[in-house]
Amino acid sequence: MMLIKLQHSCRNILSALPNLTAITEAKSAAIRITEMIDRQQAIDTEDKKGKALSYVRGEIEFSGVYFNYPSRPDTPILQGLNLRISPGKTTGLVGGSGSGKSTIISLLQRFYDPIEGDISLDGHKIKKLHLKWLRSQMGLVNQEPILFATTIKENILFGKEGATMEEVEKAAKAANGHDFIIKLPDAYETQVGQFGLQLSGGQKQRIAIARALIRDPKVLLLDEATSALDSQSERVVQEALDHASMGRTAIVIAHRLSTIRMANRIVVLQQGRVIESGTHEELMQMTDGEGGEYYKMVQLQQLATLNDVANTPSKKTGGRSSYRKGTAPQSPFNMISSAAATPVMYPFSPAFSRSSAPLSAPYSVQYEESYESDDGHFTKEAYRAPSQLRLLKMNAPEWGRALLGCIGAIGSGAVQPINAYCVGAVISVYFRPDKSSIQSHTRVYSFVFIGLAVFNFFTNLLQHYNFAVMGEKLTRRIREKLLDKLMTFEIGWFDQDENTSAAICARLSTEANMVRSLVGDRMSLLAQAFFAATFAYTLGLFLTWKLALVMMAAQPLLIGSFYARSVLMKSMSGKAQKAQREGSQLASEAVINHRTITAFSSQKRIVGLFKATLEGPRKESIRQSWYAGVGLCSSQFLAAASTALAYWYGGKLLSQGEISPEKLFQAFLALLFTAYTIAEAGSMTKDISRGSNAVGSVFAILDRNTEINPDHSSAIDAIRTQITGHVELKRVFFAYPSRPDQLIFRGLSLKISAGTTVALVGQSGCGKSTITGLIERFYDPDKGSVYIDDRDIKDYNLRSLRKSIALVSQEPTLFAGTIYENIAYGKENAKESEIRKAAVLANAHEFISGMNDGYETQCGQRGVQLSGGQKQRIAIARAILKNPKIMLLDEATSALDTVSESAVQEALEKMMVGRTCIVVAHRLSTIQKATSIAVIKDGIVAEQGSHSDLLSIGKNGSYYSLVKLQGGNSPYR
Secondary structure (H helix, E strand, C coil), X not given: CXXXXXXXXXXXXXXXXXXXXXXXXXXHHHHHHHHHHHCCCCCCCCCCCCECCCCCCCCEEEEEEEECCCCCCCCCCEEEEEEEECCCCEEEEEECCCCCHHHHHHHHCCXXXXXXXXXXXXXEEHHHEXXXXXXXXXXXXXXXXXXXXXXXXXXXXXXXXXXXXXXXXHHHHHCCCHHHHXXXXXXXXXXXXXXXXXXCHHHHHHHHHHHHHCCCCCEEEEECCCCCCCHHHHHHHHHHHHHHHCCCEEEEECXXXXXXXXXXXXXXXXXXXXXXXXXXXXXXXXXXXXXXXXXXXXXXXXXXXXXXXXXXXXXXXXXXXXXXCCXXXXXXXXXXXXXXXXXXXXXCCCCCCCCCCCCCHHHCCCEEEEEEECCEEEEEEECCCCCHHHHHHHCHHHHHHHHHHHHHHHHHHHHHHHHHHHHHHHHHHCCCCCHHHHHHHHHHHHHHHHHHHHHHHHHHHHHHHHHHHHHHXXXXXXHHHHHHHXXXXXXXXXXXXXXXXXXXXXXXXXXXXXXXXXXXXHHHHHHHHHHHHHHHHXXXXXXXXXXXXXXXXXXXXXXXXXXXXXXXXXXXXHHHHHHHHXXXXXXXXXXXXXXXXXXXCCHHHHHHHHHHHHHHHHHHHHHHHHHHHHHHHHHHHHHHHHHHHHHHHHHHHHHCCCCCHHHHHHXXXXXXHHHHHHHHHHHCHHHHXXXXXXXXXXXXXXXXXXXXXXXXXXXXXXXXXXXXXXXXXXXXXXXXXXXXXXXXXXXXXXXXXXXXXXXXXXXXXXXXXXXXXXXXXXXXXXXXXXXXXXXXXXXXXXXXXXXXEEEEXXXXXXXXXXXXXXXXXCCCCCCXXXXXXXXXXXXXXXXXXXXXXXXXXXXXXXXXXXXXXXXXXXXXXXXXXXXXXXXXXXXXXXXXXXXXXXXXXXHHHHHHCXXXXXXXXXXXXXXXXXXXXXXXXXXXXXXXXXXXXXXCCCCCCHXXXXXXHHHXXXXXX
């Protein structure tokens, strides 16, 4: 019995060895985690040291400041900057892209510390001040507004913890956001979506401004705070900001010089130094014959149209004919954006939350079940696991490895019964009276055991290696298919809450990897258990069929307990995965938006929200642990009970003389060890069941048919047919799939002749960007059609059509690669000379060449290593490289400084020759030379004609009102 116990103990130890892999992986992960936790921060947000001033005047001074970003230590940004900002005054910062304007704000908020020099607030070095207190005295509005995937109210509350609803509404009114918010279905409780994708650019910006104003800051930092707003909203918000700046120190970064004309002081930066400083009037007088830098910028931005406004008669005069279309019935949602925003991940997204309406069925990839939990009623995501046959078909190229793995499994399965047979024989040897016979027999069996060990080593290696390779290759194949499939989905699918970037990344990395457990691990376990059971049952029946039948009869109970446990774990894994995805999404947003979190000292708030998202997985894990414990306990009990039954019945047969001791031990051990093998296989069912549900979600994507197929083989090839670029929208009705009851277009018709330039204007959210989205066929109209060259775009092969269309969005999207690679995305197999030529035309070559690595400079995730203007010029170069027939420019120059904008606008105008160009603009100066201007209002084209034709309509005209709004604020009339 001692021998059996020892061998049993050894088996338990060996069965635990595979877990060493998980332990090693956990230790490796723990090392990385602890390194991050133990890392000493250069700028510690939680540092309790530092002084908090009892009163803040707001005097800021930069003294001999030198700085370059840690990621680019050889590229100087600020070079001995000396700058004094008077308290309670507004200071405007102007200069070329990359001149250091935004860097000044980053240093002031202590996102970084200068390499040399000092920055002081009211005479106190900011390094000596309490960091959280310092940041609490500042309100920041960035050029690219960052919102979190929560409600509008919660986003505004990021500016001030514990603020009342009255304060939230007051801040929203001050930012001109209250009116559009209360028109949303859930008002301030409206979910903004990941990265604020449910709102337009102007709406996001106004919420960001409200977030800054609610904290009543002593220092207001505005980095292009009104750049995304339409003319009317810009005027009202600018007035609100001017009012908010009174009595505060305000630092305003502006490319549009009209926004800082009234500043108390304007500072012109160049190569990290102050080259000019003074009021608007003073700087305009610095002519020096040719004029100072600021004077040149103003000259470049003068609006030729404003003189037209001053001289335009109030009544319609002669000239080229224009038309004004009827107005659609007024809707409370006509001010809500359809897709004016172009978020980083989702360029054309619905304007407001879908929370009030269920997801539309065509975009669902899962079936749902309901269940009760401690927190009430929830909906659980559950996915049908793919059949083993389907997985094997996908693994067909590795059939040779499957054959070798099965051969190894046959050998491994045979080892246990043979080993048990030999152990039983050895035990009977010890009962012999002849010592020499015992020694000779034990010597023989010792060599047999050594041989079995060697044989088992090679069979296990053959088995596990080949099945592991199978699993890894299948995982890679599925990941490739999954990403390829995702790239075919329509934009509407990505608008859904469950299809965030974090959830998709989880499917690509974690869930797709679990397919290995369904192929490699499952096949290995099943093959080994099957062959072991076959050999053991055959041997047991041959030795003593009565005992074998009793033990075999008990084993279904053991197998059944493990199966029930696996089914239970599978049914519970869906909710846990969904809860964990929520936490992953929040963590992903926190990392991406860490600058905004740092600026508003919201780390504790984010951590609190993250803890709340982890509460669900924690409770679910505890619940699963109880059920898993019960399942494991029952299986262990049945295993022990079946062993006890075998002992009792074997003893009975032995006492009756029906079997010999040797056959008893041989049959008993063979069947017992087989039961352990099945039990070990059963212990893996938790991982397999979890993997089965996870892989089911992956295959749900692979099986989903996209609503807009980009690879229609029988469709027309737009490149071969050489489209000319004639575009027409005929009686288009459109609503986003997530909110079908809210129409964006109500019979919109628009004709754009080939080779002409048509500008789309209108208030923020009127649907301008939605038109470009329909032309790109990101969505299909609900009614009506979009035609290119008199063919419905549904008749074209979508990939070939999009190769003839170039898009430059308001918020440029760059990838985490080099500048060269980002430009090369515009054209497959582009030559280096073509890429450099495109960069020159986009006014990007000069700043790229000035970088240490030139075109090999890394852009960073989402282009964080570059300024807004630099990113935009690279995006424009990418579009120019494409050499398209149709160009879509959605505020393409909004992020550029004056000098760059003029040069890029000139380059774009050259590119527009002979091409169909559709320009979306808030700044009317960028579209005054357009062939035709279309005013979008109430879901239709309200007016269309040339600039002069539309102005001739007079005061009652929508375009006239827009021009008047921009002209009224301009200092250049």
